[in-house]
Amino acid sequence: MDASTVGDTTVTAAVYASREFEPAILEAIYDHRSGIEFKPFYDKANDYEHAVRRDFTEAVLQEFPEHIRVFSHRQSLDGNEDTQQVEAAHSAIHVHDILNTVAEPPAVIVDGNEQQAKPFVAALGGLRDDRPLVAYCQKSKFYYPAALLADLASNHLAHRINSTDTMPRAGELVDERVRDRLATLGEATVELAAAIDESAALGSLGPVV
Secondary structure, three states, X not given: OEEEEEOOEEEXXXXXXXXXOHHHHHXXXXXXXXXXXXXXXXXXXXXXXXHHHHHHHHHHHOOXXXXXXXXXXXXXXXXXXXXXXXXXXXXXXXXXXXXXXXXXXXXXXXXXXXXXXXXXXXXXXXXXXXXXXXXXEOOHHHOOHHXXXXXXXXHHHHHHHHOOOOOOOOOOOOOHHHHHHOOOXXXXXXXXXXXXXXXXXXXXXXXXX
C-alpha cells in the first residue's frame, strides 16, 4: 500500500498480488519504460515529473486493473485535512475489502515506518476483529514490485485528480475523464467507503483535530 498527496488531493492505493505474480509487474514496467528508462528498485514515481511519466504510468496501470484499488480524498471538499488519518482509514478499507474476498489472508506491507503502521492497524481494528499480519517497510517501493505499483498508481492519480475541475467525494475512484482513460482500473468500492468522516475506520482513530 502507498499514498500520495498532491495539492489538497490524497490518493491511497492498495495492490493485491502474490510474490509469484510480482515478476509480471516488473515485466510490465520494463515493457513500457522505453520512453523514460524507468528502473525498478532504483526509481520511484516522484523521481520523474508527472508529465514525463504519464504515458508510461498509465500503460503500466492498465495491465493490472483487477489488482489495484484506489480511493481519493479532497481536503477542500471532504473536510478532513489530517492526511495521516485519511491514509489510515482508506488503507484499512482497502484491506478489509480484500480480506472479505480471499481464502487466505495476505501479509500487509505498509509503506513507511511505525508512525504510519499504527494508525492503519487501529483503523482496521474499527472494521474487523480478525487482522492479518502487518509489517511496515520504509521505501518499500524499492524492494517490492507490488509496492512500486501502488506508488505509481497513487502518485499518478493524485496528480490527475488534483488537476481536474471535478472533485470526487471521499471513496470515489476518480472523475469520469480519468476513469474513462484508465478503463477498469480498480473496483468501485464506494459502498464500502461511504464518506470518510462516517467510516468506522476513521472513528477508531479518535476525534479529528
